[in-house]
Amino acid sequence: MRTDVDTDTDQVSLAVSTVIFALRPHPTTGRTTLWLPLVRRIREPYEGRWALPGGPLRPDEDLAASARHTLERTTGLAPRHLEQLYSFGAVDRSPEDRVVSIVYWALVRPDEDARATDGENVEWFVADDVRGLAFDHDTILRYALARLRAKITYSPIAFAFVTPEFTLADLRAVHEAVLDRSLDPANFRRQVLASGTVTATGSYLTGTSHRPPALYRRAALPEEIR
Amino acid sequence: MRTDVDTDTDQVSLAVSTVIFALRPHPTTGRTTLWLPLVRRIREPYEGRWALPGGPLRPDEDLAASARHTLERTTGLAPRHLEQLYSFGAVDRSPEDRVVSIVYWALVRPDEDARATDGENVEWFVADDVRGLAFDHDTILRYALARLRAKITYSPIAFAFVTPEFTLADLRAVHEAVLDRSLDPANFRRQVLASGTVTATGSYLTGTSHRPPALYRRAALPEEIR
DNA sequence: ACAAAAGTGTTCGGGATACACCCATGG
DNA sequence: CCATGGGTGTATCCCGAACACTTTTGT
Numbered sequence: 001m002r003t004d005v006d007t008d009t010d011q012v013s014l015a016v017s018t019v020i021f022a023l024r025p026h027p028t029t030g031r032t033t034l035w036l037p038l039v040r041r042i043r044e045p046y047e048g049r050w051a052l053p054g055g056p057l058r059p060d061e062d063l064a065a066s067a068r069h070t071l072e073r074t075t076g077l078a079p080r081h082l083e084q085l086y087s088f089g090a091v092d093r094s095p096e097d098r099v100v101s102i103v104y105w106a107l108v109r110p111d112e113d114a115r116a117t118d119g120e121n122v123e124w125f126v127a128d129d130v131r132g133l134a135f136d137h138d139t140i141l142r143y144a145l146a147r148l149r150a151k152i153t154y155s156p157i158a159f160a161f162v163t164p165e166f167t168l169a170d171l172r173a174v175h176e177a178v179l180d181r182s183l184d185p186a187n188f189r190r191q192v193l194a195s196g197t198v199t200a201t202g203s204y205l206t207g208t209s210h211r212p213p214a215l216y217r218r219a220a221l222p223e224e225i226r
Numbered sequence: 227m228r229t230d231v232d233t234d235t236d237q238v239s240l241a242v243s244t245v246i247f248a249l250r251p252h253p254t255t256g257r258t259t260l261w262l263p264l265v266r267r268i269r270e271p272y273e274g275r276w277a278l279p280g281g282p283l284r285p286d287e288d289l290a291a292s293a294r295h296t297l298e299r300t301t302g303l304a305p306r307h308l309e310q311l312y313s314f315g316a317v318d319r320s321p322e323d324r325v326v327s328i329v330y331w332a333l334v335r336p337d338e339d340a341r342a343t344d345g346e347n348v349e350w351f352v353a354d355d356v357r358g359l360a361f362d363h364d365t366i367l368r369y370a371l372a373r374l375r376a377k378i379t380y381s382p383i384a385f386a387f388v389t390p391e392f393t394l395a396d397l398r399a400v401h402e403a404v405l406d407r408s409l410d411p412a413n414f415r416r417q418v419l420a421s422g423t424v425t426a427t428g429s430y431l432t433g434t435s436h437r438p439p440a441l442y443r444r445a446a447l448p449e450e451i452r
Numbered sequence: 453a454c455a456a457a458a459g460t461g462t463t464c465g466g467g468a469t470a471c472a473c474c475c476a477t478g479g
Numbered sequence: 480c481c482a483t484g485g486g487t488g489t490a491t492c493c494c495g496a497a498c499a500c501t502t503t504t505g506t
Contacts (some may be wrong), residue, residue: 002342011285014238014326059237059324063315085314087328089289098285102313102326169457187496189459196495210457212502395484413469415486420467436484437476 007145012098015024016066017054017137019085019105019144022112023161023177026126032177033126034145037074042121045095046134050123054101067104074122079106081160085138085144093136101135105144108159152178154196159218167205167213168192238324241364242292243280245311245331245370246301249387252352260371263300268347271321272360276349278367280327293330296323300348303371305332307386311370311383319362327361331370333386362373378404382423393431393439394418425448 024035038050053074057066064082072077082104089100132142152158158174172188192198199219204212231317250261264276279300283292290308297305308330315326356367378384398414418424425445430438 003415012240012283014240016419057238057315057326060317062317063313063326084313087310089283091286091288100283100328102315102328167458184496184498185457186459186461186498191495206504208457210455211459211505211506213458217432275463393485410469410471411470411484412486412488416470430479434484436482437486439485 008172010162012100015054015099015101016063016070017052017101017103018067018070018074018082019052019103019139019141020079020108021105021127021144021148021181022108022124023174024124032173033180034148034178035124036127036141037122037124038130038133039074039122039136040123044049049132049134050125050130050201051134052073052103052137053122053156054103057102063102064104067106071106074119075108077108077112079108079160080112081107081157085140085147088136088140088164090136103140103144105148107148107157109161109163111163125222149178155194165215165217168198169213171198171216179220238326240283241280241285241325241327242289242296242380243278243327243329243366244293244296244308245278245329245367246297246305246334247331247353247370247374248334248338248350249400250350258399259406260374260404261350262353262356262367263348263350264356264359265300266347266349267360270399275358275360276351277360278329278363279348280329283328290330291326297332300345301334303334303338305334305386306338306384307333311366311373314362314366316362327366328365329370331374333374333383334388335387337389361410375404382421382444385423391427391441391443393441394424395439397442 020036022031022037025031026033031077037053038127039053041047041051043047053070055066055070059062061069063084067082069080070076071082073086083106085103085105087100087102093099093101099198102120123140127141127145131138133141135163148157152175158178161174162170168189172183172185172190176182197219198216201217205214205215241281246262247262249258251257263279265278265431267273267275272347279296281292281296281299283289289310293308294304297303302319309332311329311331313326313328317324319325319327353367353371357364374383378401384397384404387400388396394415396413397418398409398411401414402409411440423445424442427441427443429441431441432438441445
């Protein structure tokens with residue numbers, strides 16, 4: 001039991017990690033699903049294991065800024081959605097030293113993540129298939145997945161996964177990929193239009209082998225919903 | 227810009243603070259409302275100002291354990307509900323030094339908090355009237371209040387405010403106090419009973435000047451809802 | 453003409469709301 | 480017997496789910 005807390009504060013270190021989600025086709029089924037980039041640890045503990053990208057918090061940067069730096073280092077891209085997930089601080093979550101991790105989660109667009117080439121120690125995985133991560137990162141990933149799937153049902157975060165102009169089918173495909181079930185096109189359309197979160201651009205997407213769908217843009221939000 | 231992160235980690239210190247809510251009658255209106263205990267700062271920065279109870283995280287204790295210790299020191303009581311709220315880490319939230327605070331929020335019962343005598347530097351305040359706290363604690367308190375009011379509508383956290391055996395009127399009073407509006411007794415009853423979160427004890431509360439209300443207990447939860 | 457997806461209309465059922473009304477106790 | 484809250488019944492509205500049906504393009 002320590003008593004000299006004030007003179008010995010460096011025993012607890014603080015890290016910021018990020019769960020980065022993107023949508024890509026599943027390697028076997030072809031259905032669009034959630035992927036995330038992981039980094040291979042190059043030193044102990046858990047050397048050689050995959051882990052969430054992260055790093056120590058610098059004294060001169062905010063928590064979200066730290067998460068953005070991590071994401072930039074990993075994928076080379078700026079997230080369209082970045083949000084604090086939870087803080088994990090169990091005493092034994094890291095062997096030897098004591099580390100508290102403040103975890104963020106981010107969403108990036110498929111057209112963006114195409115530019116993100118895998119580095120030598122960075123690789124993308126199907127989120128639901130990931131197991132055996134370093135530290136308590138399995139737990140963190142499950143938690144992030146649950147949060148994403150819950151939040152997409154009541155919050156307009158699906159926009160982070162589509163291009164600035166999109167069809168309602170695009171938006172529906174995002175929901176279907178995240179929730180892993182099909183949704184009624186008619187009802188989905190009505191719900192989205194009724195929510196007032198989209199505005200029609202007036203133009204239509206041509207080149208499809210069927211009726212051209214209307215293009216929409218995200219509406220200027222009168223009241224921000226966290 | 228620092229580069230020797232590993233050898234100089236004590237520049238960012240980590241604290242755990244707790245927003246503790248209890249229900250008490252409002253001093254002027256008499257209506258039951260939310261109160262919380264605050265501690266007066268006895269040193270700089272913000273000396274003399276009121277602040278949320280908290281303290282540095284010890285290397286040997288988990289985050290929630292740290293919050294419990296703080297709460298025990300302040301009110302002398304164990305919370306019936308303790309939950310992580312959010313982590314605040316803006317660079318300028320504390321002058322001079324850099325402090326990241328992981329904030330928890332707790333709910334205590336009125337019959338418990340009666341035993342919590344105010345210390346010389348501890349005082350209870352009406353939550354909605356509090357302003358001018360130290361650091362960014364005003365922001366934190368607003369955030370906690372919003373979270374509590376949102377969460378009570380879809381999660382059975384009201385039990386944390388009532389005794390083990392309670393009438394449905396007791397439970398309704400909690401909701402009304404937190405949301406600050408009256409609820410239809412008939413509909414409230416049906417919703418609670420339909421939710422399956424309560425079980426009738428079979429006994430009734432006597433001594434009232436009207437029909438004796440049935441007493442209920444919290445049901446054993448088949449599926450925990452966070 | 454046909455396929456395929458866009459887009460519209462309609463029905464059905466469950467849950468929330470509002471409110472009338474009866475029940476059981478103390479005074 | 481009256482006041483007071485406990486407790487039940489019920490009509491209404493709204494919203495989501497299900498699904499039939501029309502529209503508009505490419506091939």
